[in-house]
Structure formats: structure tokens, C-alpha cells
Amino acid sequence: MKLTYDALILAGGRGTRLGGKDKGWVMWSGMPLVEHALSALSKQEPPPARILISANRNVDAYKQTGHAVVTDERQNFAGPLAGIEAGLMRCKKNNLLVIPCDVPLLPSNLYERLQQSLTDHPESLAAYAVTSEGPQPLCCLIKPSVAAALGKQLDAGHGQVLEWMTAIHAVQVMFDDAAAFINFNTPEAFQAQRNPS
Ligand SMILES: Nc1nc2c(ncn2[C@@H]2O[C@H](COP(=O)(O)OP(=O)(O)OP(=O)(O)O)[C@@H](O)[C@H]2O)c(=O)[nH]1
Numbered sequence: 264m265k266l267t268y269d270a271l272i273l274a275g276g277r278g279t280r281l282g283g284k285d286k287g288w289v290m291w292s293g294m295p296l297v298e299h300a301l302s303a304l305s306k307q308e309p310p311p312a313r314i315l316i317s318a319n320r321n322v323d324a325y326k327q328t329g330h331a332v333v334t335d336e337r338q339n340f341a342g343p344l345a346g347i348e349a350g351l352m353r354c355k356k357n358n359l360l361v362i363p364c365d366v367p368l369l370p371s372n373l374y375e376r377l378q379q380s381l382t383d384h385p386e387s388l389a390a391y392a393v394t395s396e397g398p399q400p401l402c403c404l405i406k407p408s409v410a411a412a413l414g415k416q417l418d419a420g421h422g423q424v425l426e427w428m429t430a431i432h433a434v435q436v437m438f439d440d441a442a443a444f445i446n447f448n449t450p451e452a453f454q455a456q457r458n459p460s
Pocket residue numbers: 273274275276277278279280281286317318319335339340341342343345346347362363364365401448
């Protein structure tokens with residue numbers, strides 16, 4: 264029997280390196296990044312039972328995608344973990360696949376590989392992607408039972424994602440295709456990808 268899971272698209276950041284733009288609505292290859300993220304999720308096998316969008320601006324526009332929008336409980340852009348915390352408040356049963364909105368080329372086996380690794384390591388609370396370019400801790404699958412520990416971590420002022428993943432002994436899952444995890448977070452990154460094949 265295949266497991267059911269939910270997904271969370273992180274689109275709640277400041278977008279400072281893109282001049283403060285709301286990254287989910289920045290266009291690339293004919294679509295806003297949030298639509299690329301939705302497309303990447305629809306290609307997962309199986310696709311998520313439910314998709315949540317973590318956003319702190321343009322909430323009504325995100326709702327127009329037809330998915331539930333979750334805003335951070337913490338003020339002033341406390342970072343991606345604050346978005347994950349708010350997502351987990353709405354997802355108490357299923358594992359949660361987290362993806363950032365600014366990684367539009369994600370592989371279609373992201374969920375399958377991360378879930379397999381959690382199945383292989385049942386004691387683990389999370390699994391995240393790693394490529395030859397380094398860890399990609401925001402491309403992760405987490406168990407809902409981690410919510411309380413995450414809240415405490417944030418209360419203590421520790422917002423670093425990799426630090427948290429290390430603290431909870433998350434499993435690393437190696438993906439060969441580093442290009443699939445390219446982060447579109449600077450004007451240069453968009454420029455470099457202007458003509459995708
Ligand atoms: N919910 C939520 N998501 C965030 C927050 N900060 C960053 N993110 C998301 O986390 C992912 C990685 O974000 P970063 O690139 O580190 O930060 P950013 O704010 O998007 O961009 P910069 O300000 O240029 O660093 C993106 O998908 C962001 O939308 C936050 O405070 N809350």
C-alpha cells in the first residue's frame with residue numbers, strides 16, 4: 264500500500280537578493296515559480312494528497328492556485344523553518360514533503376527517494392536531499408511528530424535549517440542530478456537559466 268503524504272511549498276521569504284520580490288510570482292520560462300513548484304509536485308509518484316503554500320505576502324493570489332495558504336505564526340520573516348512550523352500545524356497526520364518555490368527543476372523521484380529512506384530508517388524524523396553541490400535541506404520529507412521539537416528550536420532562536428536537520432539526525436539522500444536542485448534566488452541564476460533545454 265502506498266503512503267499518503269502532504270506537501271508544502273515554501274514561498275514566504277523576503278526575496279532580498281531579487282530586490283524584495285515575492286519569489287513565487289517571479290516569472291521563469293513562461294510561468295511564475297509557484298506554478299513550477301506545483302508542476303514538480305504533480306509529477307511526483309504518487310502526487311501529494313494535499314498541497315499547502317507557505318506565503319506571507321500576496322496571500323489572495325496564492326489562494327487563486329486552488330491550494331490552502333499558510334502564513335507564518337512568527338513575525339518578521341523568521342526564516343524557512345517558521346514556514347515549516349506553520350505547515351506542520353496544519354498537517355498533523357501525514358508526512359510532509361517540503362520544497363522551496365525557487366527550485367523549479369526538481370526531480371520527479373524526490374518524494375519516492377526521500378520516503379524510501381525514511382522507510383529504511385524508521386527511527387529518523389526527516390530525510391533531505393544532498394547533491395555534489397552540497398546539502399539541500401529545504402528539499403525534505405519530515406514526520407509530523409517533529410513539530411514540538413521544531414517549535415522549541417525556533418523559540419531558542421535557532422533558525423538554521425541544516426543545523427536543525429543535523430540536530431534531529433535527519434537522513435541524507437544523495438541525488439546525482441545536481442542541476443535539478445539549482446536555486447533561482449539571484450538575478451544571475453535566472454540569467455544563467457534563460458534558455459532551458
Ligand atoms: N514561510 C517562510 N518561508 C521563508 C522565509 N524565509 C525564506 N523562506 C523560504 O525559504 C526558501 C529559501 O529562502 P531563501 O532564499 O533563503 O530566502 P528568501 O527570503 O527567499 O530570499 P533572500 O532574502 O534573498 O535570502 C524560499 O522558498 C523562501 O520563500 C520565512 O521567513 N518564512
